[in-house]
Amino acid sequence: MMRFSTLMKHPADWMTGADTDSAIVLTSRIRLARNITGAPFPGWARKNERIAILPELRNKVETLPEMKDAFSHQLSELSSVQKQVLVERHLISREQAARSEGSAIVVNRDQTLSVMINEEDHLRLQSIRSGLHLREAYQLIANIDKQLEQVLPYAFDHELGYLTACPTNVGTGLRASAMLHLPGLVISDHIGQVIQAVGKLGLAVRGIFGEGTESLGHLFQISNQSTLGESEEDILSRLERVIQQVREQERNARSKLLEEDPQMLADKISRAYGQLKYAYVIDSKEALTHLSLVRLGSDMGCFPKQAMELCDSLLMDIEPAHLQHKAERKLAPEERDTMRAEIIRSRLQSLSSPVINFITS
Amino acid sequence: MLFLSQFSIASLQLSQSTINTAMQCEHCDNKATVFYTQIIDGIGKKTCLCESCASEQGITDPEGFLLGSQDIQKQGDSSELKGLPKGVPKIEAATDKQPNRCCPGCGFAFDDLKKTGRLGCSECYDFFREEIKNNLGSMHKGTSHAGRVPEGMLQAFKERQELEQLQEKLDAAISSEDYEKAAALRDEMDNISSQETTPPEPTSQP
Numbered sequence: 001m002m003r004f005s006t007l008m009k010h011p012a013d014w015m016t017g018a019d020t021d022s023a024i025v026l027t028s029r030i031r032l033a034r035n036i037t038g039a040p041f042p043g044w045a046r047k048n049e050r051i052a053i054l055p056e057l058r059n060k061v062e063t064l065p066e067m068k069d070a071f072s073h074q075l076s077e078l079s080s081v082q083k084q085v086l087v088e089r090h091l092i093s094r095e096q097a098a099r100s101e102g103s104a105i106v107v108n109r110d111q112t113l114s115v116m117i118n119e120e121d122h123l124r125l126q127s128i129r130s131g132l133h134l135r136e137a138y139q140l141i142a143n144i145d146k147q148l149e150q151v152l153p154y155a156f157d158h159e160l161g162y163l164t165a166c167p168t169n170v171g172t173g174l175r176a177s178a179m180l181h182l183p184g185l186v187i188s189d190h191i192g193q194v195i196q197a198v199g200k201l202g203l204a205v206r207g208i209f210g211e212g213t214e215s216l217g218h219l220f221q222i223s224n225q226s227t228l229g230e231s232e233e234d235i236l237s238r239l240e241r242v243i244q245q246v247r248e249q250e251r252n253a254r255s256k257l258l259e260e261d262p263q264m265l266a267d268k269i270s271r272a273y274g275q276l277k278y279a280y281v282i283d284s285k286e287a288l289t290h291l292s293l294v295r296l297g298s299d300m301g302c303f304p305k306q307a308m309e310l311c312d313s314l315l316m317d318i319e320p321a322h323l324q325h326k327a328e329r330k331l332a333p334e335e336r337d338t339m340r341a342e343i344i345r346s347r348l349q350s351l352s353s354p355v356i357n358f359i360t361s
Numbered sequence: 362m363l364f365l366s367q368f369s370i371a372s373l374q375l376s377q378s379t380i381n382t383a384m385q386c387e388h389c390d391n392k393a394t395v396f397y398t399q400i401i402d403g404i405g406k407k408t409c410l411c412e413s414c415a416s417e418q419g420i421t422d423p424e425g426f427l428l429g430s431q432d433i434q435k436q437g438d439s440s441e442l443k444g445l446p447k448g449v450p451k452i453e454a455a456t457d458k459q460p461n462r463c464c465p466g467c468g469f470a471f472d473d474l475k476k477t478g479r480l481g482c483s484e485c486y487d488f489f490r491e492e493i494k495n496n497l498g499s500m501h502k503g504t505s506h507a508g509r510v511p512e513g514m515l516q517a518f519k520e521r522q523e524l525e526q527l528q529e530k531l532d533a534a535i536s537s538e539d540y541e542k543a544a545a546l547r548d549e550m551d552n553i554s555s556q557e558t559t560p561p562e563p564t565s566q567p
Contacts, residue, residue: 154511
């Protein structure tokens with residue numbers, strides 16, 4: 001079985017932006033909600049009922065060939081920092097992090113698949129890919145789903161499809177989402193319009209960590225809301241189309257900024273670099289804002305290609321739980337801000353000053 | 362009123378299940394497809410029947426069994442309920458409000474959905490089907506599933522959809538007084554239904 005330390009040492013490809021085209025769409029994620037018949041949903045079940053059903057579910061998940069040598073733990077076996085690290089890596093939800101006994105997480109070795117057991121639903125199957133690859137991610141998860149449906153009595157209704165704890169997921173149980181980096185639209189102040197337009201199409205736009213969070217680092221998540229009355233294919237193609245359009249909008253916004261106000265852009269990118277490189281105390285919000293601009297700069301050729309990868313891994317490594325895990329102890333917010341600045345400074349050693357070649361005069 | 366208070370929570374449910382549990386009818390050896398659940402004062406009893414035994418027992422119309430709602434009086438009384446456990450009182454719609462019904466599978470009351478946003482178990486969907494359906498329109502593109510079906514349930518799912526389509530055609534035929542067509546449609550439906558109740562060996566009869 002995979003150890004927590006192994007999981008930490010080897011971040012998944014999608015966490016470090018391995019895809020060649022992840023400049024704007026960082027990741028694609030698919031989640032399927034599944035339940036079994038004859039057992040109350042985890043939220044309504046008594047603790048002993050959750051505990052009783054867990055071994056069976058966990059066993060079926062662990063024996064999937066995809067889950068060979070997986071990371072598999074009950075939430076009660078993990079410390080609060082470890083749980084938080086998994087949340088920061090998008091491997092478990094905040095809701096599941098709040099659970100303990102009777103709930104488990106199984107993650108495959110390359111961290112592209114994770115199965116939450118007894119979260120809001122009995123099973124939440126999730127897959128993440130780098131770049132805009134919703135279908136690929138869906139295929140991965142559908143393969144697992146098809147194997148599990150052979151060995152578990154799924155709750156399925158002829159009219160309402162897959163039955164889920166929350167009626168907002170009923171039907172396909174499918175939530176597809178992509179994480180987008182949209183600094184161009186934010187700087188040019190067009191993000192509001194885009195969010196509104198996407199919302200009108202029945203899709204949701206949220207901040208980086210899903211429901212109830214503000215957008216940090218110009219990162220947004222776009223996902224489907226409707227799960228009933230449409231096929232998986234329809235949901236995915238509609239979402240994909242919209243994401244492609246938003247990506248196009250972001251590209252346009254970037255070229256317009258370059259054309260209309262290159263000084264402002266050069267100033268923002270260079271200052272962001274300077275702030276990060278010379279900071280001794282930096283909070284999460286400030287760091288994410290500057291990293292976003294360095295990331296943008298990398299896409300505009302101010303930094304070498306590797307800069308984007310560096311930003312993407314930093315995004316994760318400077319999160320509170322990741323810092324505390326590295327420090328091997330709880331850290332007060334001020335301590336975290338110091339440590340965060342230290343890590344960023346050291347990583348940026350290898351990154352030379354921005355080359356601004358888009359100002360002509 | 363005193364009499365009624367003894368049976369303050371009485372509700373009945375009839376559901377057709379597509380779930381692949383190989384349950385047997387309690388009256389014959391056919392596969393049970395009709396599950397009848399009754400809760401009186403919190404004590405639940407579940408009866409599993411095949412379709413033909415169910416109609417023999419007078420259980421034919423899911424809507425006809427919402428005891429505790431005013432509908433029951435319109436339904437008339439005994440004929441629909443013959444063969445069911447004795448002692449089921451005729452509820453004389455004692456209150457204006459519907460009693461707070463609880464899911465026989467898990468005891469979840471529909472009001473809890475408003476508080477938690479979540480249901481208790483998969484059976485809740487059957488038990489509160491109409492209430493849930495009324496609330497789905499605003500959150501989803503449609504009100505019936507159009508996606509993937511688990512492999513083991515594909516056959517049943519297709520038959521079910523076929524039957525529903527035929528029923529629509531049948532209704533149309535009847536209203537246009539095309540009785541010949543209606544008869545043919547009815548036979549076709551009977552054919553599908555009989556295949557459904559005797560699943561394993563494919564009928565090789567001409």
